[in-house]
Amino acid sequence: MGAILVKRNILVFVLDQLSSRALDLYGGQFRMPTISTLASDGVTVDECYTIYPLCQPARASLWTGQYPHRNRVWSNGRECPITPIDSSFPALGEAFAAAGYETRHFGKKHDGGALRGFECSEEKERKIPDEDPAFPFNMDTYADAYTMDETLSYLRSRKDDRPLLMVVDLINPHNICGWIGKNKGAHEDMPYSGELPELPPNFRFDDIENRPLPVQYLCCSHVRQGQTSEWTEENFRHYLAAYRYYLSIADRQIGEVMEAYREAGLMDDSLIVFTSDHGDNITARRSVTKQVTLYEEVTSVPLIFSGPAVSAKGQRAKGVASLLDIFPTLLSAASLPADSRLDGLDISKVFSGEDLPERKYIASEWYTEWGYTISPGRMIRSGSIKYMRYLEGNGEELYDMDADPYERRNLIHDHDYHDILERMRTLFDEYLEETEDPFFTLCVKADHRWRSHKPGYENHRGPTAPEA
Numbered sequence: 001m002g003a004i005l006v007k008r009n010i011l012v013f014v015l016d017q018l019s020s021r022a023l024d025l026y027g028g029q030f031r032m033p034t035i036s037t038l039a040s041d042g043v044t045v046d047e048c049y050t051i052y053p054l055c056q057p058a059r060a061s062l063w064t065g066q067y068p069h070r071n072r073v074w075s076n077g078r079e080c081p082i083t084p085i086d087s088s089f090p091a092l093g094e095a096f097a098a099a100g101y102e103t104r105h106f107g108k109k110h111d112g113g114a115l116r117g118f119e120c121s122e123e124k125e126r127k128i129p130d131e132d133p134a135f136p137f138n139m140d141t142y143a144d145a146y147t148m149d150e151t152l153s154y155l156r157s158r159k160d161d162r163p164l165l166m167v168v169d170l171i172n173p174h175n176i177c178g179w180i181g182k183n184k185g186a187h188e189d190m191p192y193s194g195e196l197p198e199l200p201p202n203f204r205f206d207d208i209e210n211r212p213l214p215v216q217y218l219c220c221s222h223v224r225q226g227q228t229s230e231w232t233e234e235n236f237r238h239y240l241a242a243y244r245y246y247l248s249i250a251d252r253q254i255g256e257v258m259e260a261y262r263e264a265g266l267m268d269d270s271l272i273v274f275t276s277d278h279g280d281n282i283t284a285r286r287s288v289t290k291q292v293t294l295y296e297e298v299t300s301v302p303l304i305f306s307g308p309a310v311s312a313k314g315q316r317a318k319g320v321a322s323l324l325d326i327f328p329t330l331l332s333a334a335s336l337p338a339d340s341r342l343d344g345l346d347i348s349k350v351f352s353g354e355d356l357p358e359r360k361y362i363a364s365e366w367y368t369e370w371g372y373t374i375s376p377g378r379m380i381r382s383g384s385i386k387y388m389r390y391l392e393g394n395g396e397e398l399y400d401m402d403a404d405p406y407e408r409r410n411l412i413h414d415h416d417y418h419d420i421l422e423r424m425r426t427l428f429d430e431y432l433e434e435t436e437d438p439f440f441t442l443c444v445k446a447d448h449r450w451r452s453h454k455p456g457y458e459n460h461r462g463p464t465a466p467e468a
């Protein structure tokens, strides 16, 4: 063996509900100074998919490196309770702790037990005054304020001399969910002096009758979506302004953590990772937050590897990655042994400027948020083709992401794509077998009381299934 290496410190930032499509780095409208700095000091992964566009399943998969259908953390709870992950599953924190790392987690957990091995700070709130009446703070921003207190005080007083794996898990821009509640129904927006963001090219949902039923009636299964049915285009533009605002709060806080981390003398040859648990619809198809669908806005998250450990400064890594890749990549970055139980790939070669490895497919899944409606769905991406499958009514979707990056036209009945469709159906069967996905044995729960209106989220009136 060669010289004894000093173990590398790793700092991971996870935001909640940041769609890569919102960021200028990914062709979006919003430029965030700290996130941009991380990108210019590292490599931006061209495309990265969450494993499940919902908090708890995405996080449980991130920290265990396994699909939700393996660890069975496939909802946020309530009417569909989950069993906490036990010690038979891999856990990132445990692997690093066993290797002599100090493993610290600050902020949002919602992990189904997957943060085993981390010393976690408490989840509390510190109430702070609003800075702008148009964009009030709620428990999400209050929780981040507390997390920042804990994180900065830890960094300013750290005595431990072990190598450090540190996670800072901020909830913003998730405050946008509470903002919808404050602006539900037909309303006049609060005065806003800034420039209103533009609606995306896929704001109109022209092809809705050609989509799977759970997608057509998303408005009936999701409280927040139902609250927007009477919104005007201007209301949706205010949504985007609020989203940008809550994201800017998190961006500023990441900058403060970076500064304290550097001042604590931890930078050395650190690896800094920036990502999010899942995306947000950012008004594509008149939709908000996330629920049921597996479109790019909700499944595609930013992934940046930055800091001294990354030599490919300001570069892009071409190809497609998954949040499942983070666990094996961090093991590799810390020179720890690989774990064959992990579903993702070690993609650490992107640190030195290589592109992502080719692979057969990348998958993402949906089951239910709280169990009030259950709509099992799956997405597989192979090359430029995306295929989605919903259990209810055997609903299928097919998109050519090169030709139609905004998923405006479902190609499922397009004769020109017949061969590609057959290939994707075969690949889907292979995915089910290879990952032991019980998709076809899952249940569907869809109350047809909520599906009586003409398709179109603007046609929804009254309560949604969770409110009944």
Ligand code: ZN
Binding pocket: 217, 218, 219, 220, 221, 450, 453, 459, 460, 461
């Ligand atoms: Zn509806």
